[in-house]
Amino acid sequence: MPLPFLTADRHLDNGAAEQAALPYDEPDHWRRPYRPGPWRVGAAAVFLLLASFVFLSAMIIAMAGSLPGAAAVAAIGALFIALALRLLRVGVWVSARGLRQVNLLRTATEPWSAIASVRTVQQPVRWLGLPRTVQGQALLVERRQGEPLRTLVTDHNGDFLGRPESFERAADVLEAWAAEYRRG
Structure with a gap:
């Protein structure tokens, strides 16, 4: 089964970033x-581990004869799996149609024509999404009209904490996508 998120920056690892700003065959x-990042994947793994324990509990409850209780516990296990999968999808996604910010509970999609700029700025950012803020870099997406999009990509979030070179690479690629499709 192909896992496209594992090959997201395979072209960048091979040095193709200098050859093409948009190294994808199907934009x-x-x-x-x-x-x-490892923090996001680790958190999803913990939720999947909890789901396995909850399903084991549901099986024990079902064998004890309480089917409604087992169904309720199994539903909680399914909720843990859905949460883990959604947590892995959180982030910024791009295509030729626009930019999509996926949050845990909602998704915002903006066409490239509605985006004024995509740039990296120094500002206080949340550490792993917690209320504590530290000085760091954030990728800002400003709309042509209205408020800027909520910042989801920072150098201290679950994808880039402890990996500053990955943040710089991702910011450069996102800025390249914006530059390419905003003019078109």
Whole structure:
């Protein structure tokens, strides 16, 4: 089974970043131009581990004879799996159609024509999404009209904490996508 998020920056690893700003064969497909970070993958793995324990509990409850209770516990396990999968999808996705910010509970999609600029700025950012803020870099997406999009890509979030070179690479690729499709 192909896992496209594992090959998101395979072209960048091979030095093709200098050859092409948009190293993708199919620009119409939505893709995240960076790999999910170890914090995000670790959190999803913990939710999947919890789901396995919850399903084991549901099986024990079902064998004890309480089917409604087992169904309720199994539903909680399914919720843990859905949460883990959604957590892995959180981030910024791009295609020829626009830029999509996927959050845990909602998704915002903006066409490239509605985006004024995509740039990296120094500002206080949240550390792993927690209320604590530290000085860091954030990728800002400003709309032509209205408020800027909520910042989801920072050098201290679950994808880039401890990986500053990956943040720089992802910011450069996102800025290249914006430059390419805003003019077109």
